[in-house]
Amino acid sequence: MYDFSQLTGAIDAALHRSMTPGWALFTELVIIGLVVLILYALVGLFLVYLERKVCAFMQNRVGPNRVGPYGIIQTIADLIKLLMKELIPIARADKFLFNLAPFVVIIVSFMALAAIPFALGLQAIDLNIGVLYVTAVSSLGVVGILLAGWSSNSKYALIGAMRSGAQIVSYELSVGLSLLTVIVLAGSMQLSEIVASQADGWWIFKGHIPAFFAFIIFVVASTAEINRGPFDLAEAESELTAGFHTEYSGIKFAFFFLAEYMNMFIVSALGATLFLGGWMPFHIGHWEAFNHIMDFIPPLVWFLLKTFFLIYVIMWFKWTFPRLRIDQLLTLEWKYLMPLSLVNIVVVAFITLMGWHF
């Protein structure tokens, strides 16, 4: 299994030889920034295209197929269109906050992307409190949404922002608790450690019942946290026209739009890393031949396969279910997901103590 840290180590050594350590560190930071930026744009644009294609096939349509072969360049065309669109200044809006909100949302999803382990050693930053860092950063997103809702001086936006504020804050709990289950099983919060601990089997299998429940709660709660699927109350088009980003136009709207898709990618990447073994290939017990074949698929592809499977499930939710009302949404969280995840934590703690997990 190729270890990317050899590559990064070689680059680091080359840089240190050619320039002073301060400059070397600076160029490394610039390289990482560029790589993550390119990754951000690529994955974001591809996800928008994927969503439109998946939704089209589910609705007996063909989806974008005019711009470029099979419509691949459609999203780039959309981005250029949004870039050229005029940024309509809103009368009596709080100018500074109005322009700050999209950047807050984008930067937050940017920071969360840094901690995701794509392959062995291919990780922008490997904090030993990886999971805590990601949940903490992603909960900042709600600040950007509230800012957008309040500062665009429109009633629809304000109601949309209030709704999504209540929704994201309350679903943080279930997401946190379901991630906690795997941390208790794996024993550490460092993402590369967690992936390493799944070498002999993914946590969803090794942790059997509690891990499976935690996985289900995680998928439901994270769909709610990124304002998608049956929980997209913030921009419920049939009620509030477009919720908190009603008044945004041009590139500012593109930021919100892209950030929503990147949040979806981050959430499914997190789910894949913790529950489905990140870039670990799929091994079944002692079937050496089967495991050997599985190793042929490079770990990066394994990681992307699992993430895009989760993304497909989240899209599947959105295009099938009607929307929940705000009070039903909160009752679902406080009366169903919260008790279940609390019980789940107790069960998994008991199982790890007794050592009954595999």
Added chain:
Amino acid sequence: MSEAVIRDIIVSESDDYIINMGPQHPSTHGVLRLEVSLMGETVKSVTPHIGYIHRGIEKMCESDSYQQIIHLTDRMDYLSAHMNNEAVCLCVEQALQVEVPERVKYIRTILDELTRLSSHQLWWSAFGMDLGALTTFFYGLRDRELILDIFEESFGSRLLHSFNTPGGLMHDVHPNFQKSVREYLKYFRKKLPEYKQLLTDNVIFRQRTEGVGVMNREMAISYGVTGPSGRGSGYSCDVRKIAPYSAYPLVQFEEKLQTAGDSYARYLVRMDEMWESMHIIDQLIDNIPAGDFTAKMKPVLKLPPGEYFQRVETARGELDVYIVSDGNKTPYRMKFRSPNFSNLFVLNELSAGGKIADLVAISGSLDLVIPDIDR
């Protein structure tokens, strides 16, 4: 116009938190402005403002001959265009005591039920879309498109086909009309259970509609709410049963009633009515009698002086045509009692106290078509 007048139109003098849903709004299905005064998420009161699509049909009817009125009544409730025309034609035929050939009665009833089916399909797709299930819109319209193809094959246009004319039909149906209708029924009988699986049983949908906008039978009668919306609260108001016309006396069908009176009950009534419509078409499509498609009519129709009243069941309720004639070739006064006009004004009573999301669910379950309100 003075400042006060403008002020009164746009915002009534109250310091509530008022948002305008409409006239250009995704969930009002037409140009209707709902002035919603809110307290946080809960709706305090809803004041509908109508008139954005008022064309003065009743005034225009006073200067059109009876054949020319047909192209106006098409444009009232465009989803049950055929029933509107049939109401005027039946009223004129009743005034002139003209006996319409059997073939015309059969074809008119089949077209009534096909239009009701296509209207319920569009209602189902728009209702699902209002509540957030965007895929239902495409499934509903995919099946509705095939009905519109049948219409286009026989009458040349899909929705407003002005096919009825006093005395019978404009021209005969297409030779393979019966074959395509039979094929369509076989196709749609396989698709309707999917609607039930996708939306009717869906737990989120039931939570969104059960117990929302409850209307008891007395409120339905006193507000004059007819059609599937009225039948959702147990008020049996089906004109096809009370005063049968065309070929309805020859057909066996039940009037679907629910008693709960909430949005889910109104939803179930319309879903059952889709099955009933197909059942009615089944009984008629195989034995359409031969014969000519119109009775012998003079080119210029002069109704004998007097008043004539005709009741018809459209997809949304009871449409009544009231003609006052003074003997010359244009009616002296023509009044249409449109079902949506009465169905709309119960909205405030139902949605006060609910959430904004409930307001959208209730107005979706009432299935309002705005040109029918303003005429």
Added chain:
Amino acid sequence: MLREALISLLKTLFPDGQVREETQYPELLVPNTRWLEVATTLRNHEDLHLDFLISLTAVDYKDKFTLVIHMESTSFRHLLVVKTDLNDHENPVVDSLSTLWPTAGFHEREVYDLFGIRFSGHTDMRRLFMEEGYGFPLRKDFSDESRVLTLS
């Protein structure tokens, strides 16, 4: 309830009103002063029980207005037409029935908007479509400046 029984009951209940039988549905013509009182008895009388107000409209006979109501009873399924003449053509006023049937309130607002007939005792006597000061379009003597429509 059979047609003859209905007509005889109407004659007994309203001696000062004229009942016509030759029309499609029985018609009752009442003086406009007793309009609300007649409507109340029609609605609450246990044999009549006309609780479904189908439609309320007006007809402009150039020298007078005639207010026409179609009512049906949901229990006995009989239909009755009630009419009254308003001879004052300039600003006719009549009692409002919105207290008996809520739907009557909106029909009356539409009749006010199109004919200019005011209804006393109506809670929200505003026009439905146009703003105040505009003419009353459905009157026979209405002429619109844009001359879109020339009455023959």
Added chain:
Amino acid sequence: MNSILNYFKDIHHAVSTLWGGMRITGKYFVSPGEIVTHQYPENRDTLRMADRYKGEIIMPHDADNHHHCTGCGICEMNCPNGSIKVLTDRLPNAEGKMERVLNQHIYHLEMCTLCGLCVKTCPSGALAFGQQFEHAVFNRSKLTKTLNQPGSSLKKETKG
């Protein structure tokens, strides 16, 4: 105890109904055969509208530029929207008798609601429905058409 039982029962019921809905969209996701999209501008040459399709009103002319319109104006009277204007003039015919001949049959497509009364009431069946439906133009004057082609004349009925 049974409150906990039906707590889990309605979770189970909820999940099964949700899964029922997802099965439908999943089924359509994997069945491209059901796709109903028509690629309109590309399939223009193969697209054939129903032969009774009411696209616009036309006056059919036969091979040697004859039409059937006698200029009587019944269609103009019957049209509810006033979208037909028949201009006629009196010209001596073969036997020298003055006769009404059609000069121009003006048809305003922008006012026509395709109700079909003109086609139905025309005594000589001169009007018919065309299947052309692409009527978009850049200025309104193009929508006012003259139905009878230049140099066309009434088709003489060969008596006997």
